[in-house]
Amino acid sequence: KNPVIFLDMPLLYEVKYDSYVDETWLVYVDPVTQLTRLMKRNGYSESEALARIHAQLPIDDKRSLAQVIIDNTGSPEETQKQVFVAWQALMDRIKG
Template sequence: MYRIGLTGGIASGKSTVVAILKSWGAAVIDCDILARQAAAPGSDGLIAVRQAFGPQALLADGTMDRAYIGSIVFQEPSRKKELEDILFPFIHRQIADETRRIEKIEKRLFLFLDMPLLFEVKYHSYVDEAWLVYVDPETQLRRLMARNNFTEREALARIQAQLPIDEKRSLAQVIIDNAGSLENTKEQVRLQWDLLMSRIRNL
């Protein structure tokens, strides 16, 4: 089964492209959902997070305190890597299981892996091609500040926790520029969809 990694910088509008692809019937694995499942209450992943970050890593209902964890990892790169090293093996296992299910049960010829950190965790080596939803860094910063009501410093901390979006652009095979109108984005996705169908037919 042909696998496409779909990624983008924070506030680049990747969810818009995902919605377009789903409306056309594409199979999409939301890796953020799998990441949350990897740290679900009572899971081995969350137990390991608690051991590493202390009891304050959990809320009263047993879920992970994402605000607390986020306040740590976005300020301390070493703790961010520590969290990733804990959770990524669980997440990768779930991705593999869901991929096999889609291939064997749904009999799909291709699927998209919706993965914000595709390049950061070097998962692009496991897909056949990578699509990047791109906006220029200035637009990215402005959108993130407006969307999350962040100060410039808060927004920059989250942007800088990822690879620079222009570096991601150099690694991707397909670029969807999402700085313009929704209609323009749809036109780009339609073009790349048609080209993808041609590649798959020629496999």
């Protein structure tokens, strides 16, 4: 019904797929939170987590390239509210 396709692609910019999409959204956290969450979620040591992070474009570089930034440093409810607002704005743009 809606002409929208979402790609959940952490390496979107690294593999140059951003050239295939009309708009990019980034779920952003600061680098310290990114490291802490990755270690906790995946059970990585700090060096393992840093190796994963350093294999990607730095998140702050991705932030400068994305058209929509979802700040994921707050509560899940705050993040969900931002996604809802961004989704509504997208739907308004599509409907013209």
